Amino acid sequence: MITFDKFDKNRYSQDVIVTDGLIARLYGITGDNVYLLPRGEKAKSMYNFARLCKWLVDINLPKQSRVVAVGGGSVGDVAGFAASVYKRGVNVLNVPTTLLAMVDSAIGGKTAIDMCGVKNVIGSFVNCNTLTDTDFLNTLPPRQIRYAMGEILKYRMLDENIDSVKGDVKNFVRPCALFKEKIVSEDRYDKGMRKILNMGHTVGHALELQYGISHGEAVRWGLKYELELSFKLGFASREYRDGWQKYFKGNAPRINDETLRLMTFDKKNVDGKVFFVLPCDGYKTRFFTADDLHGLFAEV
Numbered sequence: 001m002i003t004f005d006k007f008d009k010n011r012y013s014q015d016v017i018v019t020d021g022l023i024a025r026l027y028g029i030t031g032d033n034v035y036l037l038p039r040g041e042k043a044k045s046m047y048n049f050a051r052l053c054k055w056l057v058d059i060n061l062p063k064q065s066r067v068v069a070v071g072g073g074s075v076g077d078v079a080g081f082a083a084s085v086y087k088r089g090v091n092v093l094n095v096p097t098t099l100l101a102m103v104d105s106a107i108g109g110k111t112a113i114d115m116c117g118v119k120n121v122i123g124s125f126v127n128c129n130t131l132t133d134t135d136f137l138n139t140l141p142p143r144q145i146r147y148a149m150g151e152i153l154k155y156r157m158l159d160e161n162i163d164s165v166k167g168d169v170k171n172f173v174r175p176c177a178l179f180k181e182k183i184v185s186e187d188r189y190d191k192g193m194r195k196i197l198n199m200g201h202t203v204g205h206a207l208e209l210q211y212g213i214s215h216g217e218a219v220r221w222g223l224k225y226e227l228e229l230s231f232k233l234g235f236a237s238r239e240y241r242d243g244w245q246k247y248f249k250g251n252a253p254r255i256n257d258e259t260l261r262l263m264t265f266d267k268k269n270v271d272g273k274v275f276f277v278l279p280c281d282g283y284k285t286r287f288f289t290a291d292d293l294h295g296l297f298a299e300v
């Protein structure tokens with residue numbers, strides 16, 4: 001469940017708060033029940049996960065307590081993973097502090113850490129609720145806002161109501177979060193409907209790995225290429241494709257043999273075939289699998 005409310009750190013004295021040093025400093029989050037992770041992606045290591053688990057054991061957190069994860073997707077992923085295995089699972093309250101976490105990672109209970117250079121390769125599902133306070137966005141650097149715009153574009157391509165949202169970026173938070181919550185509540189374990197949230201991600205993940213660009217940027221370019229693919233395969237009309245083109249200005253990272261190789265490692269792939277969720281007219285999607293990526297991406 002998502003609640004939209006002000007975050008009051010004093011409400012969580014019976015729980016533990018997991019955050020990072022910057023957020024703790026900006027929002028005065030201190031106390032014996034606060035655990036600080038390193039900032040950003042480097043928090044998502046086996047080392048940091050194990051240290052957090054050790055701390056939970058050291059303080060003997062009761063199984064009825066909650067882990068309150070105050071941060072972006074990185075904090076949420078590590079705190080959520082630790083919470084999902086500590087005493088075979090304690091509840092989590094996600095308090096997202098980045099735009100990406102508000103519209104995406106703090107909802108749905110997926111957790112993960114990276115290993116051997118492979119992103120999100122070890123993870124779990126956890127029981128979580130979400131408390132969203134958009135005031136956290138006031139301190140977020142513009143760069144981090146831009147990073148989330150790829151995910152927000154994905155939601156716009158999936159839902160007409162989100163596409164018609166106007167004005168400040170904060171206006172997108174509630175409809176995107178509620179859209180994701182609805183999808184996830186119907187398919188928690190990614191067996192069917194939830195897969196639509198992967199639109200743009202097959203190409204996007206490969207570009208993210210290859211070029212070291214942010215997840216949001218990669219998803220935006222992923223959407224561009226998957227839209228082209230959808231048009232090439234006859235799933236999307238020319239009019240539809242041209243209508244979305246204005247969101248893809250700039251120099252797209254190029255798809256080459258390495259990009260195609262990386263796509264073959266995608267977690268969504270089935271029976272050795274690469275899985276795509278392609279955008280189609282009328283805010284619809286089409287699932288598509290392919291084994292000949294070279295033929296598919298020629299001239300895309």
Ligand SMILES: NC(=O)c1ccc[n+]([C@@H]2O[C@H](COP(=O)([O-])OP(=O)(O)OC[C@H]3O[C@@H](n4cnc5c(N)ncnc54)[C@H](O)[C@@H]3O)[C@@H](O)[C@H]2O)c1
Binds near residue numbers: 105136144
């Ligand atoms: N579990 C999921 O469903 C899911 C979905 C999407 C992405 N993710 C993961 O999320 C991660 C990226 O998360 P992110 O984009 O939220 O960034 P992040 O969590 O890596 O944080 C980026 C930086 O922003 C800072 N920050 C956070 N909130 C702030 C605030 N309010 N003011 C100022 N600074 C703030 C942090 O200290 C950090 O330095 C990736 O590892 C990705 O794999 C997970």
